[in-house]
Amino acid sequence: MEEPTNDPAGKPNGTLNFTRYVIGGLCLVLFLALTGVGYLKVEERREGGLRPFVSAENKRCIDCHIRKDVAIGGINDWKISAHAPKGIGCVECHRAEKGEADAYEHEGSLISTLVTPKDCMRCHEKEAKEFAKSHHAKAAQFIGSLDNFLGNVVEGPEVGATGCAGCHGSVVKVMENGKLHPATWPNSGIGRVNPDGSKGTCSACHARHSFSVAQARQPESCGRCHMGPDHPQIEAYYESKHGVMFSANKDKMKLGQPTEKWLPGKDYLYPTCATCHMSATGTQDTTHDVGDRISWTLRPVISTRLENHEVRRKAMTQVCSSCHSAQIVERFFTQMDSGITLYNEKFGKPAKAAMDRLRDMKKITPTPFDEEIEWVFYELWHHEGRRARHGLSKMAPDFIHWQGFYEVAKHFYTKFLPLVRELSPDVAKELLAQESHKWVRQGMTKEEIAQMLEFYDKELQGKRGGG
Amino acid sequence: MAIIHDNVGRRRFLSQTIMGFGLLFGLGTLGLRFVQFLMPSTNRKPYETVLVGTDAQVPPGEAIPMDLAGHKIVLLRTDEGVMAFSRRCTDLGCLVSWKKDREQFVCPCHQGVFDKNGRNIAGPPPRPLDRYEVIKRGEQLYVKLQNGSVG
Amino acid sequence: MEPTTTVTAVSTEPAGESGQSAKVKDWVSYIQKDLPAHLHWWPYTLGAIPLALFGLLVASGLLLTVYYVPSPEKAYESVEQITREVYLGWFVRGVHRLSVDLMILFLFFHVIRAFVTRAYRPPGELKWVAGALVFFLILAMGFTGYSLVYDNVSYWGMTVVTGMIGGLPIVGKPLLLLLRGGEEVSAGTLLRLYDLHTKLLPLLLGGLVLGHIVAVRLLGFAEVEGSRGVHPFYPDHTLTMGAIALALLVLIVDLVMIFPPTLGPPADLQNVAGDVSPPWYFSAPYMWITLLPGAVSLWSLLGAAGLFLVYPYVDRALARRGWPMFKVNALVATVVVLLATILMILDEYM
Numbered sequence: 001m002e003e004p005t006n007d008p009a010g011k012p013n014g015t016l017n018f019t020r021y022v023i024g025g026l027c028l029v030l031f032l033a034l035t036g037v038g039y040l041k042v043e044e045r046r047e048g049g050l051r052p053f054v055s056a057e058n059k060r061c062i063d064c065h066i067r068k069d070v071a072i073g074g075i076n077d078w079k080i081s082a083h084a085p086k087g088i089g090c091v092e093c094h095r096a097e098k099g100e101a102d103a104y105e106h107e108g109s110l111i112s113t114l115v116t117p118k119d120c121m122r123c124h125e126k127e128a129k130e131f132a133k134s135h136h137a138k139a140a141q142f143i144g145s146l147d148n149f150l151g152n153v154v155e156g157p158e159v160g161a162t163g164c165a166g167c168h169g170s171v172v173k174v175m176e177n178g179k180l181h182p183a184t185w186p187n188s189g190i191g192r193v194n195p196d197g198s199k200g201t202c203s204a205c206h207a208r209h210s211f212s213v214a215q216a217r218q219p220e221s222c223g224r225c226h227m228g229p230d231h232p233q234i235e236a237y238y239e240s241k242h243g244v245m246f247s248a249n250k251d252k253m254k255l256g257q258p259t260e261k262w263l264p265g266k267d268y269l270y271p272t273c274a275t276c277h278m279s280a281t282g283t284q285d286t287t288h289d290v291g292d293r294i295s296w297t298l299r300p301v302i303s304t305r306l307e308n309h310e311v312r313r314k315a316m317t318q319v320c321s322s323c324h325s326a327q328i329v330e331r332f333f334t335q336m337d338s339g340i341t342l343y344n345e346k347f348g349k350p351a352k353a354a355m356d357r358l359r360d361m362k363k364i365t366p367t368p369f370d371e372e373i374e375w376v377f378y379e380l381w382h383h384e385g386r387r388a389r390h391g392l393s394k395m396a397p398d399f400i401h402w403q404g405f406y407e408v409a410k411h412f413y414t415k416f417l418p419l420v421r422e423l424s425p426d427v428a429k430e431l432l433a434q435e436s437h438k439w440v441r442q443g444m445t446k447e448e449i450a451q452m453l454e455f456y457d458k459e460l461q462g463k464r465g466g467g
Numbered sequence: 468m469a470i471i472h473d474n475v476g477r478r479r480f481l482s483q484t485i486m487g488f489g490l491l492f493g494l495g496t497l498g499l500r501f502v503q504f505l506m507p508s509t510n511r512k513p514y515e516t517v518l519v520g521t522d523a524q525v526p527p528g529e530a531i532p533m534d535l536a537g538h539k540i541v542l543l544r545t546d547e548g549v550m551a552f553s554r555r556c557t558d559l560g561c562l563v564s565w566k567k568d569r570e571q572f573v574c575p576c577h578q579g580v581f582d583k584n585g586r587n588i589a590g591p592p593p594r595p596l597d598r599y600e601v602i603k604r605g606e607q608l609y610v611k612l613q614n615g616s617v618g
Numbered sequence: 619m620e621p622t623t624t625v626t627a628v629s630t631e632p633a634g635e636s637g638q639s640a641k642v643k644d645w646v647s648y649i650q651k652d653l654p655a656h657l658h659w660w661p662y663t664l665g666a667i668p669l670a671l672f673g674l675l676v677a678s679g680l681l682l683t684v685y686y687v688p689s690p691e692k693a694y695e696s697v698e699q700i701t702r703e704v705y706l707g708w709f710v711r712g713v714h715r716l717s718v719d720l721m722i723l724f725l726f727f728h729v730i731r732a733f734v735t736r737a738y739r740p741p742g743e744l745k746w747v748a749g750a751l752v753f754f755l756i757l758a759m760g761f762t763g764y765s766l767v768y769d770n771v772s773y774w775g776m777t778v779v780t781g782m783i784g785g786l787p788i789v790g791k792p793l794l795l796l797l798r799g800g801e802e803v804s805a806g807t808l809l810r811l812y813d814l815h816t817k818l819l820p821l822l823l824g825g826l827v828l829g830h831i832v833a834v835r836l837l838g839f840a841e842v843e844g845s846r847g848v849h850p851f852y853p854d855h856t857l858t859m860g861a862i863a864l865a866l867l868v869l870i871v872d873l874v875m876i877f878p879p880t881l882g883p884p885a886d887l888q889n890v891a892g893d894v895s896p897p898w899y900f901s902a903p904y905m906w907i908t909l910l911p912g913a914v915s916l917w918s919l920l921g922a923a924g925l926f927l928v929y930p931y932v933d934r935a936l937a938r939r940g941w942p943m944f945k946v947n948a949l950v951a952t953v954v955v956l957l958a959t960i961l962m963i964l965d966e967y968m
Contacts, residue, residue: 016853019861020482023860023861024488027488027494030497030864031493034500040709123520125521125607493864504704508704
């Protein structure tokens with residue numbers, strides 16, 4: 001057995017061997033580590049979708065606009081839209097064909113400022129078609145109506161252009177140079193009459209240029225127009241339980257989800273305007289005809305049922321049933337329907353009949369709004385009458401009572417009635433013909449007064465009402 | 468091969484062998500990983516359908532060119548309805564152009580010719596123009612593309 | 619190179635086996651050298667680490683060039699692709715990045731060691747000079763490499779650094795134009811930095827590294843107290859260095875798996891981001907420049923770099939005057955390290 005020899009002047013062989021084993025061992029560890037490397041999944045790339053894509057044409061538009069610092073807000077907004085990653089940019093929407101009424105030449109291209117549902121329809125055909133047959137599209141067609149007279153004449157034409165048309169939509173006029181007339185544009189009223197014949201604008205709800213569905217689903221998008229003393233939908237909504245729950249849980253609403261992933265009762269629990277009136281549920285598709293699920297029209301003097309109201313009621317019921325039991329839904333609609341009927345029968349119909357008769361009797365001039373009684377009647381059905389009805393449709397108690405029927409009743413009895421009586425006691429008598437008005441004609445009976453006094457004595461220790 | 472009888476040589480042989488195999492596996496795997504890195508992936512990337520317009524927008528006889536995220540295609544109404552052809556000539560990849568009067572696609576590089584159904588009829592191209600699937604929903608046309616950079 | 623007779627004495631193979639082992643003996647004799655014992659003490663092995671990492675960087679860097687695109691539109695995207703899409707792209711990029719960090723870290727340790735042990739003592743001054751040039755080149759590689767990512771830090775780093783260079787007298791403007799490929803940072807700048815990073819600088823660096831090693835081999839090692847005896851370069855030293863290199867490799871692979879590379883936000887040309895700060899190895903000089911007024915900080919840095927380059931000669935002059943250079947160096951090293959550490963900490967919190 002030899003002694004382990006040294007490399008002379010070097011380490012003993014043993015150490016060298018040891019080092020070699022160390023190297024071998026390290027290599028084994030390396031091998032294992034590298035094997036693991038192959039299986040490791042590092043953070044996935046952002047989800048699918050084509051890469052953000054700006055075509056050469058669009059790049060021209062964008063570069064020049066940025067260079068000249070013109071309307072870059074729109075560009076930056078567009079960048080975060082769902083259109084941008086698909087390469088749908090300036091040219092795809094704003095390009096115009098020769099012969100179009102509002103086409104004009106701009107830096108070598110033929111474009112039009114207005115992008116109408118006809119343009120959007122190139123890709124969003126279903127939505128555009130549904131919208132076109134809806135009441136929204138007809139919104140600007142109130143020329144010749146009472147409201148139109150009120151805005152344009154009684155108030156002034158500038159009001160018509162901005163105040164009325166701001167929500168209802170203007171009739172856009174094109175000037176000679178192809179640019180748009182200032183009295184008619186800018187306007188994104190929902191019923192805007194466009195030079196190409198189409199009606200409305202998608203950007204009324206899907207604000208440009210981000211066209212965000214999350215934004216459109218927010219109540220505020222609707223509330224921009226559906227608000228105010230004559231139809232307080234958004235105020236009533238926020239008073240209602242739905243609105244309260246929505247406000248409290250906005251962060252859980254997932255408003256940006258695509259349709260398949262935004263189903264009430266499943267993906268989110270608190271309805272917005274869109275939920276009931278438009279959006280998809282488990283069994284219904286999205287509809288851009290906002291009237292599809294409404295069975296009453298709460299707009300006119302006397303509310304009536306719309307065509308096919310059973311089908312529409314059924315559609316709305318189905319939406320409610322996404323979250324609620326049938327018991328609750330049925331009873332709600334019973335309450336709502338009875339309330340609307342009350343308005344119709346007790347106040348709406350008699351008042352209208354009275355006005356018609358007074359007009360026939362030539363006690364009122366044919367010109368609207370030139371006599372006080374016309375204003376009173378107008379507000380009776382157009383303001384407080386509508387408030388009451390909208391409150392009913394949204395289960396908003398304050399709008400039903402204090403801001404609704406209370407004012408209906410007050411104005412009916414303390415303003416309308418005396419004015420009618422002045423003009424014709426006969427008509428006034430007919431106005432109060434119904435049983436429900438008996439209390440005004442005959443006052444409380446002795447028994448009723450006694451009952452009320454007893455209540456105050458017992459429950460409120462003798463303090464009389466109003467004390 | 469001579470037989471080594473001594474302990475020193477044997478131990479050295481053993482340690483050298485272990486080291487050798489270790490190096491082979493260890494550095495070999497590293498090299499393998501590097502080569503794998505270099506190989507481009509041929510994964511089927513997810514598809515996406517892109518809206519390109521309505522059926523009415525493709526008049527007969529007209530080829531509508533478009534560039535969809537790098538994929539250069541052309542829409543043409545053929546005997547079998549609207550089709551989406553890749554503009555890449557199947558010879559060597561130059562972009563073909565539609566000649567309306569001749570009702571043919573012509574490639575400027577080596578004068579390859581494709582007929583109005585995309586079939587290669589003259590010149591070097593070995594096969595018809597590649598096609599992208601066109602899906603029709605109602606009036607609207609969609610083209611099915613693979614994600615990611617141009618293939 | 620001293621030929622050695624040690625190799626032939628080792629072999630105990632029977633006589634008939636001379637053919638192959640004779641060839642082995644020959645090439646070994648070319649690289650063989652007796653190395654003093656202290657080269658096996660750990661502080662003296664620090665230099666091998668940057669060398670091993672250099673090899674790894676070259677390999678991983680070459681691989682990255684297969685996917686990276688040096689144009690402003692595509693640069694960030696291609697880096698993202700490498701990190702997230704290409705199979706094992708994250709791994710190669712991670713190895714590249716981590717190797718740079720580790721290399722510069724161990725380089726600092728190596729420099730400190732050489733400084734404190736005064737390894738540049740005559741006749742070894744050129745070892746230091748070559749090494750200093752290597753050091754500067756490596757920092758330049760770090761800068762050019764980082765600029766290629768074209769994220770916010772890259773873009774503003776490019777702008778600021780080339781701007782600073784432009785501030786130098788006489789040579790400043792021409793250098794700025796050369797680096798930027800124009801007055802402003804543009805696509806030309808990226809391309810030039812890419813060329814520097816992948817062509818000119820690696821060649822220069824490789825040459826200088828070789829020069830440094832050759833200088834060390836030719837000029838020998840300064841005496842170290844307590845170091846007795848010698849050992850042969852092959853196989854003792856090579857095996858040890860090999861083991862260290864492998865250990866490093868294992869460490870890097872593991873670390874990259876645990877901390878895969880990330881990507882900052884893409885270059886925002888409109889906003890100077892307030893929170894951009896350069897990679898850690900530039901932290902201290904960056905803070906220095908931030909805290910001191912322009913000319914002072916720039917000139918002090920240049921002065922320090924110049925002093926660093928010619929230090930062996932300064933040391934020689936001072937030693938002749940009787941200065942206790944070991945103590946001086948220890949003090950200087952401590953002060954510099956402390957200062958750098960403080961500056962780096964400040965950068966973290968500011």
